[in-house]
Amino acid sequence: MSDKPFRRGLMWLRNDLRMHDNTALYRTDRGCQSWAAVFIACPQTWDSHGDGDNVVAMRLRSLQKLQQALGQKNIPLYFVELPGFGDVPAALSQIAQKLQIDALYANAEYPLNEQRRDRAVRDALKIIGVPVEYCSDRTLTPPGSLTTNSGDGFKVFTPFKRAFIARHDNGAEGSASLPAPRKKSADHLAQWPEWLALESKHNLVRKIPETVTGYGVADGGEAKVLGWPVGESAGQAQLQDFAAKIADYHRWRDFPAHPNTSRLSPYLNCGAVSIRQCAQMALAENGGRWQGASEGASSWLNELLWREFYQHLLVHYPRICRNQSFKPETERVPWSNNTSDFQRWCDGQTGVPIVDAAMRQLNQTGWMHNRLRMVVASFLTKNLLTDWRKGEHYFMRQLLDADFAANNGGWQWAASTGTDAAPYFRVFNPYSQSRRFDPDGEFIRTFVPELTDLSDSDIHCPPQDLFSQVDYPPPICDVTESRKHAIEVFANLKS
Ligand SMILES: Cc1cc2nc3c(=O)[nH]c(=O)nc-3n(C[C@H](O)[C@H](O)[C@H](O)COP(=O)(O)OP(=O)(O)OC[C@H]3O[C@@H](n4cnc5c(N)ncnc54)[C@H](O)[C@@H]3O)c2cc1C
Known part of the structure; x- marks a missing residue:
């Protein structure tokens, strides 16, 4: 230029x-x-x-x-x-x-x-x-600009993070962010036509519609979508609100009943908040360092780097964008793809309370807590042996923060088909996850009211006699057996 x-x-x-x-x-x-x-x-x-x-x-x-x-x-x-x-x-x-x-x-x-x-x-x-x-x-640094010594893109998060920090741990992101555009004179608007007719008959206009062809009108009134306030000032308010809590992020980030994560993802994805503004806030808390003074801030900065990692992967490994597994051998997984199992998963009717609560949170609010995204993705791909692409697609359709890079990365991680993915033999047990991260069942009670009256210990895995008394289904599968089967399937790919 x-x-x-x-x-x-x-x-x-x-x-x-x-x-x-x-x-x-x-x-x-x-x-x-x-x-x-x-x-x-x-x-x-x-x-x-x-x-x-x-x-x-x-x-x-x-x-x-x-x-x-x-x-x-x-x-x-x-x-x-x-x-x-x-x-x-x-x-x-x-x-x-x-x-x-x-x-x-x-x-x-x-x-x-x-x-x-x-x-x-x-x-x-x-x-x-x-x-x-x-x-x-x-992104914080241009994708393509961070490479291994041999010039390839990183495939593993930890060395990527190390290389990023080596380049950035100098407080540079702490500098002032770019100002908003300057105000123009009143006659500036008049220098531009009200509208333009294009040859394709799709006119250029100054009115932003409520929706576009094939899409529904959003719920939530003028300034909200599903209860989430929209726009830059809403995103900034969310960032400020989280700044006051960041010091404790590492303590509570895995407990879905408590709003302890930033919930900034919908704003980051449409760009109402910039990634640099997020990093600057956390670096200010962390003495200008990517790792250090504050455990909460360091842990949150680590999450921003996962986002960065997945964006960088798109540039180095474009086959990710072609609907393919990152690990080619995992294309041979004989997915069972049972349609009714998949539908029950989507509807939050699997009979596994933490999975159902999470899916209902997604369906009702357009967002799901990160711990639960991992739990439901592991459950779908391992216990129900359903192709990760079906889950990826369902998430894209529902999420307010739908982002191809993070979503694909998260799904391929959970399915053990991606870069730096969970090893195939490590399958989340949804009942243990539930007991550990929702100990008194508060999150389950919010989204699965059928189980409200169960005790704090029964709510994670309801007793058999409950199913004749309330309108809640028995578990869709035996998690121990289905886990064993998934591990065998993945182990067989190696032979
Ligand atoms: C199966 C699966 C699907 C996912 N799909 C998406 C998606 O479509 N869009 C999306 O933004 N995130 C996705 N994530 C990542 C993560 O779950 C969300 O970013 C996070 O839950 C958003 O909540 P938060 O803003 O409160 O996060 P915080 O914990 O406050 O983290 C701050 C920010 O860091 C980034 N971040 C955090 N964790 C991750 C991660 N694991 N991978 C990439 N970026 C991360 C996000 O931009 C997030 O807003 C997915 C994760 C999994 C396991």
């Missing part, structure tokens, strides 16, 4: 829906005398990627909030719905010409189809002489 300011620029928003500490937004504001923002919805591609109503609603409602914030600065935000990513290059080329844009800015995205789309956009705009800048913003 040239050092001389461009006359008119366009900021292409994606999952980076915030005013502050937004690299591409900042670059657009500093690099262009006049500029507008655009968001392109691609519901056919979103659907093919598995995005569900909840994550799409979070995106659209957050976009509405961002439009208000940009409007207060006299900066227009356009919206257009196209069918799929394949339609984007031609549309952006037309938009650039009709709006007389000199430069396009966006923050980079790393899944394979997103990268292909972005290369095609760059090529299309090159033809009309418009430069494109993709900024590194979604």
Whole structure:
């Protein structure tokens, strides 16, 4: 990009829906005398990627909030719905010409189809002489930039983390974050048309719709999705709230009955909060170090690095994006894929209380506690021997924080098919997990009210005679036998 300011620029928003500490937004504001923002919805591609109503609603409602914030600065935000990513290059080329844009800015995205789309956009705009800048913003360090000594991407988390810390343990993330765009003069808005007709008949407009083709309208009123407040200020409030609790994160993070994790994932994924803002908050608590002073902050920073690790994997190992197991030999697992078992798992009707409580939390709130994501994923892939892709897909459809990299990473970890995955012989026992992490059954009682009256010890594994008295099913499988079977199946792959 040239050092001389461009006359008119366009900021292409994606999952980076915030005013502050937004690299591409900042670059657009500093690099262009006049500029507008655009968001392109691609519901056919979103659907093919598995995005569900909840994550799409979070995106659209957050976009509405961002439009208000940009409007207060006299900066227009356009919206257009196209069918799929394949339609984007031609549309952006037309938009650039009709709006007389000199430069396009966006923050980079790393899944394979997103990268292909972005290369095609760059090529299309090159033809009309418009430069494109993709900024590194979604991660703390650009994916592809951290490698082993032999130049390959890391496949194991711990050495990845070591290399990351060696490069970053200098307090750099503690520096001030990027400011929001500057306010434009009142006539700036008038320099941009109200709407534009595109050749594809998909008009560029300034109104953000409640939903897009094929998706439902979100529950929860104007500023919420399933009870979660949306937008940058909601994300910032969540971050501030968690900052007051971070010192105790390591103590309580595994207990789902207590809201002790940050619950920032929906905001991080649509970009209402930046990953640097999160790291800065925790580093401030931790004396500027990635590991050290505060056990709570160090432990939370470790989780941010898991997120980072999975994003980096996409760039080094694009086959992850092709619906394949990371370990090729695990493609031979003879999954049983029993349809009715899968449906009972989805509905929270397996007869294993902690699994059912977790699945009902997901279905009702669009979010699930991390410990329980591991428990239900292990249960589905090992005890029910169901292909991890079915669980991955169901999570994508339900989660407000659905993120391809973290979700795929989590599922392949639990199924022992991924990088640095759980060893195949380590299968979570849902009853022991329940006794350990929900000792008095408080979480189970919240989501499985049928079991409320059971004692704190019976609630984890209800006694046989209960099933004739309440409307709750007996266990779907014997966890000891099914565990043994799964281990044999995986062990046989080696022979
Ligand atoms: C099967 C499975 C599926 C998952 N699917 C997703 C998903 O679609 N989207 C998603 O954001 N996370 C996913 N995770 C990771 C993790 O469960 C969630 O990020 C976490 O529960 C979000 O809650 P929190 O914000 O309170 O997390 P905190 O414990 O407060 O952690 C802070 C942040 O660190 C990141 N993080 C924490 N744990 C992980 C992890 N194991 N992997 C990657 N990033 C992590 C998240 O961005 C999170 O918001 C999945 C994990 C598993 C086991």
